Amino acid sequence: MRTIGFLIQKEFLQIFRNRSMLPIIFAVPVVQLIIIVHAATFEMKSIRLFVVDHDRSVLTREVCDKFRGSGFFRITGYSDLDRDGEQGMKQREADAIVVFPADFEKQVSMGRDARFQLIVNAINGSAGGLIHAYTQSVVQDMNHNLRKESGLISMETRPQQIDLTYTFWYNPELNYQTFMVPGILVILVTVISLLLSGMNIVKEKEIGTIEQVNVSPIRKYQFIAGKLIPTLLIALFELAFGLGVGKLLFDIPLEGNLLLVFFAAAVYSCVILGLGLLVSTMTGTQQQAMFVSFFFMIVFILMSGLFTAAENMPDWAQWLNHLNPVAYFIRIIRMVLLKGSGFTDIRPDLFALALLAVLSITLAVRRYRKTV
């Protein structure tokens, strides 16, 4: 234990003596939270709509107003020529085109079904789907009004209708930031843990100081513990700092027990640190370590369910996700912070993380060789 104490002291001295470290520790969380949380959103608030109106009637104008009034759309072009619409889409001035046929109003006034067309730029499939859904709701709204105006809502002709009432739990305003902030905190802990640990041993290899350590009777677990504990403390500090910033800037809910969050974070951080140290022992230069770390980080994060719903991934990917520490921790932190889940609710995920932690640290200790 004494030896580990000396090593921890040395690591802290080195970390805080490094001039670039303090800005990284304090600036990274703030910048990440502010930029990513605001930028990475699925909500579409100003879909650019190009209207091709062959009818130029009162009714088409009314539909356009409905689009505008919905708050999701902005009409960026209006024409009665199809090719103007196409042009608008090609020149990236429009995300979608609606086309009203010439007899649109006439059909409606004669009490027949009328159609108009929606053309969506669906390069981003989910954005395309959203545009479609928003349009649908605008049209539904229109239909409702039409029925009322034409007095179709009489007892005999009124079609049977099933109405849905709903409540959104845990995030009643469907606030995207509430959903994103905990995820970004996970990224924060991941980046700090992985980079600090991944670069660490390999850096000592590069500058040659590891020789002096390897020639000493130091035990392997002591060496790894000396590397792991300081970084773990810094990662937890980062989380606390990030939570504070998240609370101040975004007023994210902190429903559950914060101690539980930190406990889970510590276990999680151990997985990542073990992994980073493993990478560090297996590579010869900081550059190699950086590439390998980034590879893991990107795969883990993209598969984790931070940006997409992990439940929608194919089975094999979900199976792979059992090995993905980021996925467990994102689930845990969202459950505890947003739902107020307790220990029993997150026990399976926490247990899996603990298992991964033991695995990665054991591998790191075993892979670290005092001889070459």
Added chain:
Amino acid sequence: MTAPAEAVITVKDLVKKFGSFTANDHLSFEVYRGEIFGFLGANGAGKTTAIRILCGLSVPTSGYIRVAGFDAFTEAEKIKKHIGYMSQRFSLYEDLTVFENIRLFGGIYGISRKAIRERAEELLETLQMQAVRDTLIGRLPLGWRQKLAFSVAVFHRPGIVFLDEPTGGVDPITRKQFWEMIHASAADGITVFVTTHYMDEAEYCDRISIMAEGRIIALDTPAALKKQYHASSINEVFTRIARNA
């Protein structure tokens, strides 16, 4: 060497191969307690490979090797408790101060914080480096750093200290001072195993071995070698041998 010499390093038929390249080809020698043993040879002769094996940093391919009473194959970690090592590459932490480096390595070898402080003050006084106690090592001139690296290597008072080209790139005056430190350690009973390619330094050793192409081609006291090769200096001995080899 009047008293019956006790071998603290025994090497028999040490072989180290890297793939098909043989870095150490059947080395055999003994080093006795308290002597300064010089390990000479041109660059690439296999000196560093051998010293790393003796320190437990590298695993030999075959042979019988005992250092400080322990087997190099099975008890490398035990060997490490009893030796000090100064690498060819400067390997103290440049971003730590002089005292922080001493404290770290003292701590790793199990010395108490109090004893570390006391011994460190003593050491800095001997080195006349009290003024730089809290200076980052990276800011010190090379000669000072080398002296410190040596002092750290013997700080835990090991039985044997291995020095791998300790005076590379150091000015002649500092080199002389450095050898005075080596002699002082030997006088304290520490066995010194030193590699060098400065032939004049060989004169300071009790016994020297000369290596070429992975083999030991000469091993004796400097005086005996000079006599055997009818040379006036070890430098001459070395050139004669190299010509024959």
